[in-house]
Amino acid sequence: MCGIVGYIGNRNAVPILIEGIKRLEYRGYDSAGIAGISNNNLFCHKSVSKVVFLEEKVSKLDLDTNIGIVHTRWATHGEPSIDNAHPHVDCKGDIAIVHNGIIENYDLLKTHLESDGHVFASETDTEVLAHLIEKFFDIDGDFELAVRNALKHVVGAYGIAVINSKEPDKLIAAKNGSPIVVAIGKDEYFVASDVAPIIEHTKDVVYLDDNEMATITKDGYTTKTIDNVPTSKKVEEVMWDIDMIERDGYDHFMLKEIHEQPVSILNAMRGRFDHGNECLVKLGGLEGHEDVLAKFNRIVIIACGTSWHAGLIGEYMIEAFLRTPVEVEYASEFRYRNPVVDSETLVIAISQSGETADTLAGVKLAKEMHATVLGVCNVVGSSIARESDFGIYLHAGPEIGVASTKAFTSQITALYLLTLYIANLRNVTTLFNCNLVEALKAIPDQVASILKKENEIEALAELYKSSENFLYLGRGYNYPVALEGALKLKEISYIHAEGMPAAEMKHGPIALITKDMPVVFIAIQDAAYQKALGNIREVAARGGKVIAIGTEGDDSLKEKADHVFYIPKTIDMLTPLLSVIPLQLLAYKIAVMRECDVDMPRNLAKSVTVE
Numbered sequence: 001m002c003g004i005v006g007y008i009g010n011r012n013a014v015p016i017l018i019e020g021i022k023r024l025e026y027r028g029y030d031s032a033g034i035a036g037i038s039n040n041n042l043f044c045h046k047s048v049s050k051v052v053f054l055e056e057k058v059s060k061l062d063l064d065t066n067i068g069i070v071h072t073r074w075a076t077h078g079e080p081s082i083d084n085a086h087p088h089v090d091c092k093g094d095i096a097i098v099h100n101g102i103i104e105n106y107d108l109l110k111t112h113l114e115s116d117g118h119v120f121a122s123e124t125d126t127e128v129l130a131h132l133i134e135k136f137f138d139i140d141g142d143f144e145l146a147v148r149n150a151l152k153h154v155v156g157a158y159g160i161a162v163i164n165s166k167e168p169d170k171l172i173a174a175k176n177g178s179p180i181v182v183a184i185g186k187d188e189y190f191v192a193s194d195v196a197p198i199i200e201h202t203k204d205v206v207y208l209d210d211n212e213m214a215t216i217t218k219d220g221y222t223t224k225t226i227d228n229v230p231t232s233k234k235v236e237e238v239m240w241d242i243d244m245i246e247r248d249g250y251d252h253f254m255l256k257e258i259h260e261q262p263v264s265i266l267n268a269m270r271g272r273f274d275h276g277n278e279c280l281v282k283l284g285g286l287e288g289h290e291d292v293l294a295k296f297n298r299i300v301i302i303a304c305g306t307s308w309h310a311g312l313i314g315e316y317m318i319e320a321f322l323r324t325p326v327e328v329e330y331a332s333e334f335r336y337r338n339p340v341v342d343s344e345t346l347v348i349a350i351s352q353s354g355e356t357a358d359t360l361a362g363v364k365l366a367k368e369m370h371a372t373v374l375g376v377c378n379v380v381g382s383s384i385a386r387e388s389d390f391g392i393y394l395h396a397g398p399e400i401g402v403a404s405t406k407a408f409t410s411q412i413t414a415l416y417l418l419t420l421y422i423a424n425l426r427n428v429t430t431l432f433n434c435n436l437v438e439a440l441k442a443i444p445d446q447v448a449s450i451l452k453k454e455n456e457i458e459a460l461a462e463l464y465k466s467s468e469n470f471l472y473l474g475r476g477y478n479y480p481v482a483l484e485g486a487l488k489l490k491e492i493s494y495i496h497a498e499g500m501p502a503a504e505m506k507h508g509p510i511a512l513i514t515k516d517m518p519v520v521f522i523a524i525q526d527a528a529y530q531k532a533l534g535n536i537r538e539v540a541a542r543g544g545k546v547i548a549i550g551t552e553g554d555d556s557l558k559e560k561a562d563h564v565f566y567i568p569k570t571i572d573m574l575t576p577l578l579s580v581i582p583l584q585l586l587a588y589k590i591a592v593m594r595e596c597d598v599d600m601p602r603n604l605a606k607s608v609t610v611e
């Protein structure tokens with residue numbers, strides 16, 4: 001949560017920072033603030049709610065500075081208010097800091113600092129850092145040393161950027177647990193929580209590691225550990241382009257990302273089939289680890305939210321195909337329940353952002369327990385990608401809408417490829433592998449054909465937009481899709497929705513069925529089809545309204561359901577890639593009709609970097 005941008009160079013930092021932080025707004029939008037140094041004096045301005053209000057405020061002030069930091073907040077400690085908005089400043093108003101993460105021992109530090117005479121203006125954990133740095137700066141008069149000494153006293157996670165009007169030519173950034181990237185321009189440098197705000201200026205970046213600090217001037221930068229050991233960093237090139245992070249004519253990023261899926265699914269597969277034998281999958285990130293991957297007899301998948309749903313599909317697929325036992329765990333539970341994991345276990349961590357705190361902590365725990373960790377991430381260079389032993393990138397491009405859509409279908413695609421890859425390593429190759437590859441290659445066009453029928457979903461949304469409850473039911477590979485459909489509706493339209501395996505309905509939830517309860521059934525012609533029809537009859541008999549997702553050509557479904565949306569035929573394993581598309585669109589259309597803020601739903605943020 002929370003977005004950070006910092007700038008030092010020859011240009012006016014203010015417009016660069018404001019434009020930059022707008023690109024990070026998906027990380028939080030409770031409040032925003034900016035600080036810079038003008039004529040050796042620190043200025044700091046804040047506003048509550050979205051960045052646009054800060055922009056409005058700042059535009060009237062005619063600020064000019066070559067150094068500055070800016071922040072957009074997702075509240076953890078203290079309500080969204082001007083006082084609690086970042087940047088936080090020290091008692092003298094010289095030092096300003098922006099922070100992403102949580103300082104766990106802030107209470108203790110605050111008590112000590114207050115007894116030393118420091119006066120606090122906010123309820124946040126972050127403010128202790130401003131005062132701690134002030135305390136050490138007062139002792140040594142050395143900004144870099146003061147930041148280092150302050151960080152040594154901190155327990156918790158942080159990505160920070162700090163400036164000090166007493167050393168106005170230095171921007172200091174540090175990381176432990178929360179991401180910080182330093183970007184290298186021509187006579188100018190940027191720091192940011194991720195690359196979105198900087199790619200319009202430069203593509204050259206270095207990613208800070210945990211317990212690492214960068215001291216940046218407009219002429220260069222140095223990196224050291226918090227213990228003052230110099231580190232050498234590899235400059236990496238960001239592959240994302242600016243148009244990838246624009247809305248490109250769509251009303252919302254979510255809609256754009258839904259429509260990108262024919263391409264993003266293709267990109268997840270691109271270059272990953274062997275030229276000599278197209279039925280064989282090659283995954284560059286796993287090269288050199290074939291022996292390790294061939295030998296596991298147990299797999300644990302850890303993830304959160306939508307990524308967890310993708311993991312469930314992975315479980316069904318891997319067990320069916322490889323006959324290797326798989327467990328799918330919420331990362332937040334896994335990390336705290338002393339799981340049975342050892343050197344014989346392969347842990348697959350799935351995360352779009354690669355920054356989700358619980359999943360990252362799960363990865364670290366798995367490694368401590370000697371497991372091998374395979375990361376499935378979208379964001380290149382993200383913490384989970386770097387912490388994993390090896391992995392698969394999704395290549396889905398930036399996902400900015402808070403509701404995850406294209407990452408889900410890319411994650412499932414990556415898991416199909418992984419399954420096929422391990423199958424080959426274990427000689428579990430059959431004719432079915434080739435059929436699966438063929439069917440997978442057809443998916444992008446099939447998704448495109450579904451997207452052409454957006455108006456059908458719009459009509460359904462119109463009919464059901466006022467419902468206050470929804471059930472989503474599916475079986476087999478489409479049970480996780482039911483969960484995902486319900487999550488999409490909940491998070492962006494604020495309608496209560498539950499997803500469950502269709503057969504579970506009669507064990508309790510069927511009591512909820514009335515004529516006012518729309519039930520979305522994924523009733524495609526797969527192995528579970530006949531059973532799903534039985535469940536539809538049970539709902540219809542109790543007056544429930546049935547919206548069915550069916551297979552093209554299944555005309556008889558129309559007699560059983562109130563509405564049917566048809567998707568093309570594919571093999572059972574791949575159906576989630578198609579059945580989820582109408583559910584994403586339904587949630588989107590209903591949210592728009594209810595005038596909800598689709599890209600910035602209330603109380604949410606894109607990546608959950610706190611526990």
Ligand code: M6R
Pocket residue numbers: 304305306307350351352353354355356359402403404405487488491606607608
């Ligand atoms: O970045 P991650 O994939 O680790 O994020 C996990 C969840 O926070 C995320 O999928 C969340 O559930 C989405 N908002 C769902 O749309």
